[in-house]
Amino acid sequence: MSIEFAVIGGTGLTEIEGLEVIHREVVHTPYGEPSGPVTHGMIEGKRIAFLARHGYTHTIPPHRVNYRANLWALKSLGVEKVVAIAAVGGITPEMQPTRLAIPDQIIDYTYGRAHTFFEDGLTHVTHIDFSHPYCAEMRTALLAAGECANLDVVPRGTYAATQGPRLETAAEIARLERDGCDLVGMTAMPEASLARELGLCYASCAVVANWAAGKDSEEITMDEIRDNLITGMANVRALLRALIC
Template identity: 85%
Template sequence: MTIAFAVIGGTGLTEIEGLEVIHREVVHTPYGEPSGPITHGMIAGKRVVFLARHGYASNIPPHRVNYRANLWALKSLGVEKVVAVAAVGGITPLMEPTRLVIPDQIVDYTYGRAHTFFEDGLEHVTHIDFSWPYCVEVRDALLNAAQCAGVNVVAHGTYAATQGPRLETAAEIRRLERDGCDLVGMTAMPEASLARELGLCYATCAVVANWAAGKCDEEISMAEIHDNLTVGMAQARALLRGLVC
């Protein structure tokens, strides 16, 4: 049976509600080990695979995720479409906590990460077109799924990918806003560009966990992030179920 889509779960999403688990598979890759076994399952009669980006114990920080191994493992299983769920901070007014956003652009501020498959033993230098980093087909599917599930989403936004694992300073957030960014997170890159290199149709459902630094009067607390993610990830799960409605 063809895999309908793969889900990469971010912070707060280590399983999919309603997924009838068939089996879990350990996949070894030329780029090392993925974040964990791949979970195979069924939702509404459709085959889905799931991988927790930060590990099923949520113990892999964003700068240490083996993005190449994760994407290569999914590709090797025959996956063609990937939905990435990510917890983010909100910068611009629409990006309030618990909001779901389907971003359409990325600005990459990460460094030192293994960010390409095209580096050794090449017959020629390889470039990819990354003008529009997210797959239109999967973005449209997410937007339709949100409507099907009755979940309100913001349909556009620019995701600033920072290094982490620390949160940003208020001055850094002001810079990101001047650069045109609406959201800030730590996992969009190189995940999105590696997916493009492998020919995977990839898009993100971002869950706003908190206002970014300097965007509210209070300090950012982990308790606040946890509470907001509890609400936001419940909506994300409903959206994912909507993908097969």
């Protein structure tokens, strides 16, 4: 049975409720070790793969994730579609904590990350079209699943990918908003572009964990983020169940 799709879990999602685990597979890649073994499982009669982006004990910070190894491992197992879950900060008014959003654009502010497969042993220089960074087919499927599950999903948005692991300053968030960003997170890049290089149908479900710096009068705390992710990730699980059905 082929893998229906893979889920890359972000902060707050290190396992999928209701997943009947078949086995866990350690995959070695030319780009080093992935964040952990790939979990193969069944849910609602369909086979999926799961990989925790930050490791199953959540110890890998966003700037140290081996994005190339993770995507290469999934591709090597025959995966063609990927749903990436990401915890983010909300910048614009509709991106309030606990809401889900299916972003359609990215602005990359990261640096120093291994961001391409096309660098060594090439017969020619290779470019990819990245005008629309997320797979339209998977975005449509996620939006339909959100409607089916009666979830309040924001259908689009621009994701600002920052370096981390620190959170941003209020001035940086003001700049991101001037740039047209709706959400801020630390893992969209180079994950999305690497998926495109491998020909994977890749889309993201962003879970708003907190208001970004300067968007609320209160200081951002890890307790706040954790509490919002409890609700947000419950919605993600409902979305994934609807997507699988």
